[in-house]
Amino acid sequence: MKLNKKFVYASIASILAISPMLPAVMPSNTEVLAAKTDTLTLNHNSYVYTAQGKRTYYNGKGTLRMGTTVNGNAKTTSINGKSYYPLTSGVYVKAANVDVVNKQVQDGNLELNYNSYVYDKNGKRLYKFRGSKKNTHLRKGTPLKYSGSVEKIDRNSKQYFLVNDDNYNQSWLPYKKIGGKYYYNIGAGGYVNAANVGQIDNKPLYTTDVSVKVNTTSAIRVGTGKERTSIKPGEKVKVDRVSQVLSGPSYRASYRISGTKTGFFATSIVNKKPRQQLLNYTYYTYVSASKNTDAYDANGQARSNLTAINGATTSFAKGTFIPVDEVLYIWNNKENKAELYYHLAPNTTVSDISLQTINKDSMTFVKAADSKFVSGPLLKPVNTVNEAKTDAKAATETDKQDLQKAINQDEKVKASENYQQYRHETYDAALAYAKQINSSNTASLQEVKQITLTLKNQQNSWFLPADELKVNSMLALTRPL
Structure with missing residues (x-):
């Protein structure tokens, strides 16, 4: 039977009119359009693949050149056991060929901080790299997939190195030395000058000198x-x-x-700053307060010489650089446990009035858990938890014999030429504290040991040759950038 066109059009119109009552299909399309699009930058000429791992095309191209940025999804998927990034048109590129996702350089890449040519294994410039002449002259900021892997090394044993997460130990990406220069392997027979590299795995590259x-x-x-x-x-x-x-x-x-x-x-x-970072030098070890934190005494109790910071009563604001010279366990009798503390270096190390006030007698401590290493010698605990627990008991007169000997050196110290020539307020405050502890019936063995060590160290400095004391006094005032 032949349908009347008017009847057909009227029926379609009726269906459209009642369509709100029917299941909708539009939201799924809307979700696709609104989905977040990520940007992916290639560090290698890359084929384009289907969901089955077969080669295909993207915007009419079967191969995307090194340095191309495409739209896709930052979450990888597995195809035939290999990792791929999905692109917006339903195709894929190998994850190994992507070095930047949403402008963030991925691990496994080094980043140039200077325009750089590409060289061969003999240090000769290449005139074609990865199939193109354009790839032989790379711009500053370009991330490149490197060959090899980052390895741990002995500290200060390599010309170019990375600092580990502990901010002290080091690693390196093996380089090749050619004609007195250092080069990193970027695969496909290509090398770049290490002097032109600023970061590896998103960590700054350091140089020895x-x-x-x-x-x-x-x-x-x-x-x-x-x-x-x-x-x-x-x-x-x-x-x-x-x-x-x-x-x-x-x-x-x-x-x-x-x-x-x-x-x-x-x-x-200096005309131009070095392309790579140099390590900080500080005579004393420096730690940085990882949060607003208190100062403590030798028994693990908060000291009273505090400052109001952001409405809270604390001694050190987050980010404060703190010079320290010892790390040890302190047993807290009230909490019945030991914690690791740093002992603040003498006040001769700082010009900061706040630190001088907090550590006037050189008997101030900060929790290791509230701070992180910045620079200087790496300190190791001088005692154990069990030793700290033993030292929490009250000191006897026998325990104070070494302290009394140190106190008895006072006249000799004050007669020295160095004492009379240099600032001695720090020593005088430590001596006063030592006498107070020596006469106390409740002072802990930990307090006695610590003030004895502090007093002896300061006394020894007064008897150094004048030139050596002058150098040490100058270096003691160095602090990290």
């Missing part, structure tokens, strides 16, 4: 004692560390001349 050019109109004098020397205008100087050094009433960022202790000069007089 580097040459910088001084930009001054006249020679400058640097160093102390036998290390005293001059640097001429325009001279290239090899440096190995950075630090903040006290200069007059304030600190200034400084480089240290390689092979010296005191050869510091301001970073501001």
